[in-house]
Amino acid sequence: MPFNKFVSMLLCICALAINGLAQVSNSTQKEPLRVETYVNTDQALDMVSSLVIGNEAAMIIDLPITIGKAKELASWVKATTDKPLAVAFTSHNHPDHYLGGAAFFEEFPGILYYANSRSANEIRIDAPMKTQEWSEVFGEDNIVQNASLPLTYDYSFFSLPGDEDSPVYLLEHLTGDTIDETMFWIPSIQTLIAADTVWSRDLHIWMADLLTPALTESWIATLDFIRSLQPSLIIPGHSLSNTGLDGSQDLNHSYSYLTFWQKQIESRGPNYFTPREIYDRFDSAFPGLIRPNARFNRLNITAENFGRGGKRIVHHQPLSSFNDSTVLDAWNF
Numbered sequence: 508m509p510f511n512k513f514v515s516m517l518l519c520i521c522a523l524a525i526n527g528l529a530q531v532s533n534s535t536q537k538e539p540l541r542v543e544t545y546v547n548t549d550q551a552l553d554m555v556s557s558l559v560i561g562n563e564a565a566m567i568i569d570l571p572i573t574i575g576k577a578k579e580l581a582s583w584v585k586a587t588t589d590k591p592l593a594v595a596f597t598s599h600n601h602p603d604h605y606l607g608g609a610a611f612f613e614e615f616p617g618i619l620y621y622a623n624s625r626s627a628n629e630i631r632i633d634a635p636m637k638t639q640e641w642s643e644v645f646g647e648d649n650i651v652q653n654a655s656l657p658l659t660y661d662y663s664f665f666s667l668p669g670d671e672d673s674p675v676y677l678l679e680h681l682t683g684d685t686i687d688e689t690m691f692w693i694p695s696i697q698t699l700i701a702a703d704t705v706w707s708r709d710l711h712i713w714m715a716d717l718l719t720p721a722l723t724e725s726w727i728a729t730l731d732f733i734r735s736l737q738p739s740l741i742i743p744g745h746s747l748s749n750t751g752l753d754g755s756q757d758l759n760h761s762y763s764y765l766t767f768w769q770k771q772i773e774s775r776g777p778n779y780f781t782p783r784e785i786y787d788r789f790d791s792a793f794p795g796l797i798r799p800n801a802r803f804n805r806l807n808i809t810a811e812n813f814g815r816g817g818k819r820i821v822h823h824q825p826l827s828s829f830n831d832s833t834v835l836d837a838w839n840f
Contacts, residue, residue, distance in 0.1 A: 537562050540673050542698050544742055544749040545583050547571040550645060552603045552803060553710065553745045556580055557700045559693070563669030564593040568691060568700055569744070570608040572641060573649045577607035581614035593667065597622045597657050598702030598744070599688040600629035600824075602637040608655040621660035623679045625687040631656050633823055681732075682725035682835050683744070685716045686826070690733075697739035697754075704729050707746030708760035711789065711796050711806040714768060714813075715820045718827040723769050725835035730762045732839070767792050772813065782807075782814030 541560045546553060551571035559566045565588050571577050584592060592615045597605040605622075612618055622630060634654040642650045664674040673695040681688050683704030691700035704726070706712045717723050733741070743757045771792075772785060780788070789806055790797060797806065811817035829835060 537669070539696055540667070540670060540675075540693055542693070542696070542700065542740075542742065543587050544752070545580055546746055546749050547576050547580060549576075550649075551576040551607075553707075553747055554603045555742060555744060555746050555749065557691070557742050558584060558587060559667070559675065559691075559700075560588045560590055561667035561670040561673075563590065564667045565590040566594045566596065566667060566675075567592060567611075568596045569598055569604045569702065570595065570606075570611050572603045572606045573645055574607055574610040574651060575649055577610035577651075578614070581611050585614070592618055594619045594621065594665075596620075596660070596689070596691070597626065597630070598690070598700075599683070599685055600626045600633055601685060601703065602633070602641060604702070604744075605630060605657070606634070606637060606641060606654055607651055608657075609651040609653065612655055620655060620657045622657035623677070623687065623689045624659045624661050625680060626689065627657045627659045629687065629824065630654075636823060680838070681729045682722060683729060684713045684726070686722070686824070686829065686835065688729075692736065692738075697737075698742070699733060699736060699738040699740070700742045701733065701744060703744035705733065705741055705743045705757050705761050706764070707743045707748075707757050709747045709796065710745055711793065711804075711809070712761065712764050713745075713805050714809040716822070716826055717768070717773075718822070719830050720769070720773055721830050721832040721835060722826065723765060723773060724832040725829075727762070727765050727769070728832065728836045728839060730758060730765070733758055764793065777813070778815040780814055782810040782817040785814045786810040 543558045543560065545556045547556060550573045554569060554571055556570065557568040567584065571580055595618055608620065634656065638650060638652060638654055664676045666674045676692040678690040678692055681690060681704060683702060688702050688704055690702055690704055738754045740752060741754055741758055742752060771788060772780065786806055808820065812820050
């Protein structure tokens with residue numbers, strides 16, 4: 508065989524081999540984790556569920572309150588990914604983040620369900636009372652009568668199958684609109700699923716659990732911590748829309764709202780203002796957030812809960828006993 512022809516054949520074989528290796532590499536190249544969000548509207552109180560999609564499996568964070576909304580969420584999950592749903596997490600013990608779970612799980616047999624240890628215990632205690640309360644609001648036919656209870660998850664991170672190099676970190680026992688919340692931090696994509704530590708800039712914030720100044724201080728400390736993470740994307744716990752989410756605007760809104768409460772209302776002491784005065788002050792400072800057709804007016808609940816002579820929310824947790832923010836923020840050395 509002439510030398511030139513031999514060299515030509517050798518180069519051709521090498522080129523084919525390199526091309527084959529490239530195809531194998533491309534076929535096995537992994538995609539980064541992806542987070543899709545679903546706003547559970549109306550009865551579900553604009554709660555945001557987050558679907559984390561990996562290369563081999565997916566997980567869901569937070570489940571709506573009613574049976575109907577849980578079924579809607581399940582349909583959306585099936586339409587959004589063909590990956591098996593491996594696990595569900597609830598971020599905290601408010602019923603709008605877990606009460607419809609059993610209806611959702613009917614669509615995904617075998618799914619694992621978790622919450623942090625304190626939230627899991629609080630849900631176990633609260634679920635029967637919350638079932639009765641919300642059955643009176645939405646009807647027994649739209650509220651699960653035997654709520655699914657999450658297992659305790661006490662690890663600081665987890666990874667989805669096939670994505671062991673992209674762990675999801677659980678930032679637990681933080682204060683948001685209540686105590687013992689879990690945030691989900693995904694460093695590989697700089698995304699924070701903040702649950703109810705951050706509220707969307709298009710909403711008034713649920714404040715009724717802030718029964719002491721220490722709880723307010725602790726929530727603000729959580730927001731400072733979030734800012735230090737420098738996330739590119741923050742997913743709030745409640746929103747009217749999942750468009751326009753970024754790493755700062757909802758965080759800034761939550762911070763401004765809480766510091767306004769702390770300095771302009773809470774600092775005056777309990778029962779200083781009437782409910783009407785609290786309502787008007789917030790409405791003036793944060794205009795355009797009142798929705799006339801909203802099922803629940805959170806600002807009105809705040810005003811009644813803290814205004815002189817107002818109607819108080821019944822709390823089953825001893826929130827008024829939290830008077831030391833250093834205890835709440837034991838994570839902050």
